[in-house]
Amino acid sequence: MSADSHPTLPPVRLHSDAELARDALGAPLFARAVRLARWAGPDTRVGVGGELATDQLPEAAAVLGLDAADADSGGYASQAWRVAVDTGLVDVTEPEDDGGEGDEARFGTAAPGEDLALVTSGAPGDVLDLWLAALDTVLADAAVPDLDDLVDALDAGGEIDFDRLDWNPGREADFLDGVLANLYLLTVTEGGAADDPVPLPVLAASMVVPDGMGEPTDAVLEQVSDAMMRLDDQFRQLEPIGLVEFRPVDEELMAEAGTPPEPETASAADDEDVSRYGMVRLTPLGLYGIRARMLEAGVDAPAVGELAEKGADALLDAVSFYSENAAQAEIEQWLAGRELPAAAAELLAAARGDDEGGPLRRLRCQQALAPAGPEAEPAVRSVLDDPELGGLARVWLAERGVSDVPAPDPEMVFWLTVDTIAAQLAADGETEELPLLMGSLTAHHAGFFEEVWRVEHPATAYVLEAMGRLHPDKKAAKEARKAAFKARSRRSA
Incomplete structure (x- = not known):
């Protein structure tokens, strides 16, 4: 995750570690990985990369309670096993020789890992560390193209032709990180998504539509549509680890419409229509996970409560x-x-x-x-x-x-007025309420602008210039501009 995506973010309100650990243990994919780790034993066989032997996938699927008639059950079991291995829930000993004859020469072994005990006896932070490791595995998998695309891109030697596939692993990982960073920002920003799901077209557009573009061109809309379908596949993979709650794209709608609604109208359209194009939101566990990745990348991502022990x-x-x-x-x-x-x-x-x-x-x-x-x-x-x-x-x-x-003496009154307006400008900028505040602060002081420019406050000229633009009384605004000139001249003298 790029450290300069969002150098400073609004603070996030996180659930307690105990609540988040419970969520992590309840995430379907993580729970499956734990169950397979407990199942692993002397008869478990793994290949060169630590993957579960193909003929053991049906048994693993049965352990997970998956329907053997489901063609995807083996894939679910394989994914859960990979998560178990990558997180240290399972320790594998790869085969020493994959070129010999017989099962003993071709397979390694597996056993429950030391970290498995942390699931039941570790602190909440230990569980969350395991879950973050699982998240890394799932995010890496989500950035990989569909299997059909990989098969189509194989060259004569059985190697992946990346040029033909038009897939750059680093670029894909950065794209997904950027999407999750934008989703995080939409969630934590005051007045943003919060607990409301984000339409997939809006999220896709945030990655594709150039800043400042008015009406998107057909080419840009096509890119948004492509990105949206890519995200649809990726969020389907991310939901089982507990990162997001996701409503997939309605495939019938895409077949009918062909393209998503334009980004600027997606939020204003009928809720049901927009939701058919896919909706996603970060879970509390997802907020924790994306923030942890941002912090690791050097992004300033504060959380409410982390200053409690500071001065x-x-x-x-x-x-x-x-x-x-x-x-x-x-x-x-x-x-x-x-x-x-x-x-x-x-x-x-x-x-x-x-x-x-x-x-x-x-x-x-x-x-x-x-x-x-x-x-x-x-x-x-x-x-x-x-x-x-x-x-x-x-x-x-x-x-x-x-x-x-x-x-207070007059000097203190003038100083406090300057300080108050400077603070409001720094906090919220030139809001609609600020002219009313300016009018209220100056209404009861005859000759205010004849005196205020002398105030020994570093923001005096800056505040007077703002009052010259915003004061609701035109005569007062003119006096403010004159006072600002005097204040500038006085400081430069």
């Missing part, structure tokens, strides 16, 4: 880039393990700073302290005279009806 400085720096809901969830977990008076003091100390990230840290600090009760009051009162935190402290105390709060 307030690390907390505020991280949640500054989270959505408000995700930041709140992380803050709550951080506070849960601490005494509130000390935690409040630590948060306030971490909120200081005249660097670019300071305003947003203070906004998140204010968010963290919002639900705090009287226990936090001493820490808040201690910063009333602090030039950076005094305004925040007064707002917090006033919201709780404290009567003996000293009035």
Whole structure:
């Protein structure tokens, strides 16, 4: 998985390791691998690559409770055996000589592996490590073309002609990784898929349609259709390991329509019609698995709760880039393990700073302290005279009806206004609500723009320029632009 696919992702809410381990043990393919590992014994014979001997596949299928009349039962048993071997649930001893005569010369042996004991006696993390190894095997298999395509691509010497097959193993693996990364992003992004399944045409289009393309061309739509059918086959293989919940493409519909709905209309079309083109969502176990692969590749993929043991400085720096809901969830977990008076003091100390990230840290600090009760009051009162935190402290105390709060001087009012708007710009950009906030903050201060440009805040000019664009009052907007020019001139002098 490429480390630069999504360099920074929204935080994901993961289930507990115990819940995820139960899901892993319940995944059909992993459960089959465990059953075959327990079945392996002195009479089990394997080939050169550790694969189960062909004449033992019916017995293995029977152990798994598969219908012998099902032509695919042997394939299911073979896949489960491969997972068992690759994860260490089974130890194999390959044949020493595959050119001799007789069964003894041509087959190796197999036995339950040491790791099999972890399934019942290991910690949840041990089970999840085994499941991740199984996932690697399944993902590698899913990136391989259909058997029929491989047979068609064999040359005269029995070797695969990759040029004829038009299959590049690395490219296929990267494509599947990219699809899963996009599915992960759609799931964890605020307002994204969450628990809702994603239409397969949308996911295929995310990999094929160039950014900024308006109406897709026929050639691009054909590529989307090809990618969609490829994903249909791959997700069928990924569902048994517990990575996804998947509704396959309705083959009758594809025969009728020939092409998928256009990507931009797929979400707006009738739910039933879209679902017939395939729907997929990551399971909680799938979110865990894709995140683990991203972390291994060096991708910054945070999870809610991982900052609980870190200091307030690390907390505020991280949640500054989270959505408000995700930041709140992380803050709550951080506070849960601490005494509130000390935690409040630590948060306030971490909120200081005249660097670019300071305003947003203070906004998140204010968010963290919002639900705090009287226990936090001493820490808040201690910063009333602090030039950076005094305004925040007064707002917090006033919201709780404290009567003996000293009035702020004008300089502190102007500084807090700049800091507040800078934080909102950093958190959400130029939203529809921001002009209303600007109007509210300046309405009660006559001559606001004649004074604010002198404020010693690193974001003063930046904020005034934004107010010049967004302030709902045209006269105030003009005054903001003049004040911004003065602020820029003052800083460059």
